[in-house]
Amino acid sequence: MDQSQGGNPFGRLIEFARPHKTGYIVSVVLAVLGVAFGIVPYFATARMTIELLSGNRDLSFYMVWCLISGGCFVLKAILMGISTRASHEATFEVLSEARRKIASKLTRVPMGYILNTPSGQLKNGMVERIEQLEVPLAHVIPEMTSNLLVPIAIIVYLFVLDWRMALVSLITIPVGMMCYMGMMKEYPKKYGEVVKAGNHMSATTVEYIGGIEVIKAFNQADNSYQKFTDAVHANADLILDWMKDTQKYSAIMMSVWPAALISVLPVGCLFYMSGSLSAATFITVTVLSLGIAGPLVAAMFFTDDIAKIGTVMGEIDGILNQPELVRPERKCDLQNLDIALENVHFAYEEKEVLKGIDLTIPQGKITAFVGPSGSGKSTIAKLIASFWDVTGGLITIGDKSVKEISNDQLNDLISYVSQDNYLFNDTVRNNIRMGKPEASDSEVEQIAKDSGCHEFIMNLEHGYETVVGGAGGHLSGGERQRIAIARAMLKNAPIVILDEATSYTDPENEAVIQEAISRLTKGKTLIVIAHRLSTITDSDQIVVVKDGTIQAKGTHEELLKECSLYHTMWTAHMDAKEVKTA
């Protein structure tokens, strides 16, 4: 994990590339050699022009120089090709490692960060931002190095030939530099704004697609979905304004920079007439001065990408530097799997939602949480599964704080099934198999039978091979929940948490699933959160939660007698059931 960050963004980029430095070194060396061969034709042209003017009529002399020039062009192309390939191979390794780092980081940060960050923004960090490192890594490192070396080598040579002409050939460079500085003066600020607007547009687009059903139902299609259209326009306006600001500078720069002949020709003529410059030097300087601007302009184009590095690395580090749930790597010994909550307090943000929970959940028993909506039931379950750290108090499993249990061990211990368990856009079979990746096809089918969902799966168009669509969108809510339960049962963890896991299921199927769950979780610790109280009456312990505190706990019969809130909830539930069946 990378926590060493901050400071110079270019340094951070090099840090990313360091494991593949051999590829980059090879690439730079080959690019420099390629450039060196690329300079030869300029010298050959100057040499041949001088000889022509001095009256040399030896054809073989010119043929040899033409061959040398042609050979150098070919060598340059080959070396540059291999250099680009080496830098790209190294770069695509670096990019995939960076993406893997972010993906793995997301599994270690508290769930709060993931839930509170728009998924479009996280996707941007993992896909677009990392993609933007491709140019700096694959092109800037070899090509910018070589493109700067060519003009430097030519300039040094010009100074050796005639320092006055060397200075004259450089006159356009400061003018071009001034335009360039004008173009770049607000770059970090402007690019930061563009990234922000892009992220907002991306997050709004994801929200638009995710909420398309609601948008259609409330007749908010396309343009009338203001938030989306505003984000798209804001993004386009920002980029256009920025382009308008910089266009004048770039137009002047691109025309002035390559115009070295404007100064070299008249001044060279004057020196030549006055006898202080030989024809040979004049011709050589004229030809070579043409070779300065091209690579410089090419190198300058990369500074655009370099200027982006700060913002891009900032976004990537923004994810990589998120505080993690601190957990040990090593497995610890647990005496038993009793779960205890001691004076647990918790706040998602400012407002405290759990206010001192004391509770023991014995191993191998069924504990159910009931209570009004928003009272904190799911939060208790999520804290047991370590989605967040408690703000105060302690949660233990087998007398060990959950903070002392490694992520892997806790994942093996707990199966958590929520109301909206995510299904991947894959086959039903593969979605169930996620519970135990090494499970055979027959194991998957057996658990589906045991969980009471084989029949409905076989009725799907392609049975177990039916692709469930993005987030399981091709299935009904109840079907999605049943597959999620089968997946959790296949995992066969000793602690199972069902958080409204059958809420979308119709009463007839719910009875089948309940029966299957009780069979499959025999001997395991089962924690159930349910609104339909009739499904939890057999629990060993029912915990009534209200306003983040425990109002009462006991069996169904005990609570009916002792807890007025439970009694009221039960009566309301039974009345609702009667109305439905009437």
Ligand SMILES: Nc1ncnc2c1ncn2[C@@H]1O[C@H](COP(=O)(O)OP(=O)(O)OP(=O)(O)O)[C@@H](O)[C@H]1O
């Ligand atoms: N990710 C979150 N960020 C901020 N607040 C949250 C978050 N999740 C839940 N809350 C708030 O915490 C409180 C307890 O929520 P919780 O989901 O634990 O209640 P619950 O009893 O399970 O409710 P329900 O029966 O409706 O599912 C609520 O006020 C809820 O708005």
